Amino acid sequence: MRTRIFLLAMILAGGALPLRGYASVGVSGDDAEFGFSNRWRMVAERGDGASLSRLGNSYARGGSQKYDPSRAVYWWQRAATLGYPPAQFNLAMALGSGVGTIRDEKAAVQWLRKAAEGGLPVAQHYLGLAYEVGRGGVSKDCVAARKYYRQAAEQGFREARFSLAFNLQRACNGNKAEAEALKWYRLNADEGDAPSQVEMGYAHFKALGVARNYAEGLRWWRLAAAKGNALALYNLGVAHEDGLGVRTNPHEAVKFFTQAADAGHNAALYRLSLAYDTGSGVEQDKAHARTLLQNAAKRGFAQAQYALAVAFEDKEGGKADPSQARQWYQKAAESGSVKAQLHLAAGFMDGEDGFVRDEKQGAFWYRRAAEAGSNEAQYELADAYQEGRGVAKDLTAAITWFRKAAENGHADAMNQLAVLYTNGSKELPQDHSEAMQWYRRAAEGGSVEAIYNIGVAYGRGRGVPRSQTEAVRYFRLAAQKGDVDAEADLGARYHKGEGVRQDFGQAEYWYRKAVDQSFARAQYNLALLYKRGGGNVAPDIGKAMELLHQADRQGYAQAAVNIGLIYEAGFGGWEKSPAQAAAWYYKAALQNNADGQNNLANFYSTGVAVTASPELAFQWYRKAAENGSDNAQVELAGAYRTGTGVRRDAAQASVWYRRAAEQGNVEGLYQLALCYRLGRGVMQDERAAHLLFLLSERNGNKAAARERAVLDAKLSPEQRAVNQRLAAKWEEGPLPLEDRKLESVNRE
Secondary structure, eight states: OOOOOOSSSOGGGTOOOOGGGSGGGOOSSOOSOOOOOHHHHHHHHTTOHHHHHHHHHHHHHTSSSOOOHHHHHHHHHHHHHTTOHHHHHHHHHHHHHTSSSOOOHHHHHHHHHHHHHTTOHHHHHHHHHHHHHTOTTOOOOHHHHHHHHHHHHTTTOHHHHHHHHHHHTSOBTTBOOHHHHHHHHHHHHHTTOHHHHHHHHHHHHHTSSSOOOHHHHHHHHHHHHHTTOHHHHHHHHHHHHHTSSSOOOHHHHHHHHHHHHHTTOHHHHHHHHHHHHHTSSSOOOHHHHHHHHHHHHHTTOHHHHHHHHHHHHOOGGGOOOHHHHHHHHHHHHHTTOHHHHHHHHHHHHHTOTTOOOOHHHHHHHHHHHHHTTOHHHHHHHHHHHHHTSSSOOOHHHHHHHHHHHHHTTOHHHHHHHHHHHHHOOSSSOOOHHHHHHHHHHHHHTTOHHHHHHHHHHHHHTSSSOOOHHHHHHHHHHHHHTTOHHHHHHHHHHHHHTSSSOOOHHHHHHHHHHHHTTTOHHHHHHHHHHHHHOBTTBOOOHHHHHHHHHHHHHTTOHHHHHHHHHHHHHTGGGOOOOHHHHHHHHHHHHHTTOHHHHHHHHHHHHHTSSSOOOHHHHHHHHHHHHHTTOHHHHHHHHHHHHHTSSSOOOHHHHHHHHHHHHTTTOHHHHHHHHHHHHHTSSSOOOHHHHHHHHHHHHHTTOHHHHHHHHHHHTTSOHHHHHHHHHHHHHOOSSSOOOSOOSOOOOOOO
């Protein structure tokens, strides 16, 4: 663990500096006790800055003068106003800590700046710290921090050299200067500064500004360790335990860990507990290991606290203590253990392992871990924002955290970000190309779901050229890794012969793999295969019904529709029962299934198994049409056109015919063409009617062919040619009509 060494207590980090420590900073160059005779006081009263500052120091020490922090501040204020830098610095310390005066960080930084401009190195260093953390009315600014550190360092101020080196090692506006950092560490290290010697060791171990050299790194750590530096002792223990630059030597590792622990290094104490627990380098002693672990935990070492929590959860030998485990997980989380934060977050979110469900607390701990850089927490926090769990739904925030997690290597986050690009939203515009890039990165990172989604993209031509062969290839890759969607879709490709030679046996095999995972869609598709059979798969209506019922029990509404169809037709020798069919259609309809609603509407329209009711038929057609059933849209349009179950409305009829036509419904195309030819619900337009008849004709409607032939004579050759080109290019979707906005013209 690397520790940043600051001069005294860093007032701008929020800690209060004891006033009695100000004079010991040594900024005035006159740390000896002064007996302030009347003569010296008279000199101070005449406005001598140094004397005024010394008088303040005397009150701060409580030596020759009675300790009085407010009097100290008074004299420093007078000296500071006269431009005396040491007094300006001490006044800044007082304002920063609120001792002897009202705390005012902004004023503290202002006085620090004056002292720094007066050339005082300790003030320059502290001003650099203010810029580094962004306190006292200044924004974080690594460049400004580096500037003030350098000013103090060039005057030989050791702490500033260290801070400058530390700053230079880290990216500042994209600028690292590891070699220069090493120069400043070296100056301190050669003067015997142990923290800088530790950093020299790190530099040689990590190749920071110098070639990697374990032996040289160990030499620097040994120099620091000889001074009793706990971090150096700990690092030597790690080196001997892991065999870095030396032969692995558990006994030597234990020796160094012991010395470091005695010097107060908590990580060393934790490592020592592990050594005693496993008997590595020392005689195994689990009781002593537990004591050491508890001591490290009590000292606030997060990793030890987490390990202790896990130990209290241990159910072996009846030693489990859930209450203690929970307390230590809480302490570890508060101490910054990401593992503990994730444990608490998951517990609160799911209400498991003895937790009372509290999604707000779950989101809170995911945020703590996410801000600490955990890509898993970033992903979970994003999911919380997307679903509104523990936080208000916020897709923008979700996208932000998914992106952070993705950029930090979380494969599932990459896949989810790709899904968001695929679907598009006002917060993230649809971009299939960008989606495909993230799908590929996610797949390379091990996301099986992303592999499946790449297959979907190839099947639909989203971000890549459409290729059913490539779709099958990716479905197979994902299916071989156990992805249930891929297994079901690969079965469907073999079933239909899309992208692969039709093979009912292979379809059955892959459907069965997904059925073994209780996947409702696969149960449904396998039922359809058994319903009709094919190839070497014999029809089996009994198996089909069994699978449909399994899917229905999982809430798969389309299964209920097909059970209804089998009862309605008496398919495959199954008992014919319109009443049973109506019951199953009704069940599917209540689940908002469009086919169930449409079929139920048909029954109400014809009076099969139910009392005929044009009004109820209209209501169910309307629901089915709104849910996208093109057949229902045609029937609904017909109801509006004829006034069956609803008031006649030609404009509404044309609206619903158009909706059906845009899905490629042949009757919808034909009826919409009639609307345009007759001016029924829309402005009369024979060119539009001709195009729509042509589209319907291309899909096998003979009546449309006759109507189109009649209009051929009314259009010019150029107009007919344009319509032929438009018809050849059209696929389901918006119709290629000049007037896409239907006008509410009711001519009936």
